[in-house]
Amino acid sequence: MAAAAAFSLIYIQVSRLGWLKTIYRRMAASLMILGAGVVFGSIVFPQQYGACDEFTKELGGGVHSFKGKSVQIQLCSTRNHINYNLMDTGQVRMRILFMDGGLWAERTFMPILTSQGPLPIKYGEDYLIYYDEASDESEVRMKMPPSYWEWLKAKFPKLLP
Numbered sequence: 001m002a003a004a005a006a007f008s009l010i011y012i013q014v015s016r017l018g019w020l021k022t023i024y025r026r027m028a029a030s031l032m033i034l035g036a037g038v039v040f041g042s043i044v045f046p047q048q049y050g051a052c053d054e055f056t057k058e059l060g061g062g063v064h065s066f067k068g069k070s071v072q073i074q075l076c077s078t079r080n081h082i083n084y085n086l087m088d089t090g091q092v093r094m095r096i097l098f099m100d101g102g103l104w105a106e107r108t109f110m111p112i113l114t115s116q117g118p119l120p121i122k123y124g125e126d127y128l129i130y131y132d133e134a135s136d137e138s139e140v141r142m143k144m145p146p147s148y149w150e151w152l153k154a155k156f157p158k159l160l161p
Helices: 002-044 052-058 148-155
Strands: 062-066 069-077 092-097 103-109 127-131 139-143
Touching: 052 069, 062 127, 103 127, 103 139, 103 148
Parallel strands: none
Antiparallel strands: 062 069, 069 092, 092 103, 127 139
């Protein structure tokens, strides 16, 4: 009798584990489908950037030289223009281009906007500094010219904003 009771308890526990495994598998499959949807959506519908001339001028982009290599720094935003009343510039995409137009590096950031306008990019001999409101450190330093890793990251589509 005791053996039958023990066997039935073991059977019930194993049955519960089977039920939990089914729930776990369904949740895992749902998360994988959701993740694939996010990746697919970000590739098919990438973030749109514009107003490149205005933002390049306002943030101090253009042609600059680092260690004898000239690059073009192009800045574009998700907004059509800088809205000083709302203190809003949107997300800015900074592209560092070879002089022939090829993409060398790309970064996105939220510029810090003051009453005089957005904080411009500062340039050194082998670096540039941009100001990112969304970063842990508001002052972000980027080594110039960009590394091979920066070039490689710029070649692949952004999977998440």
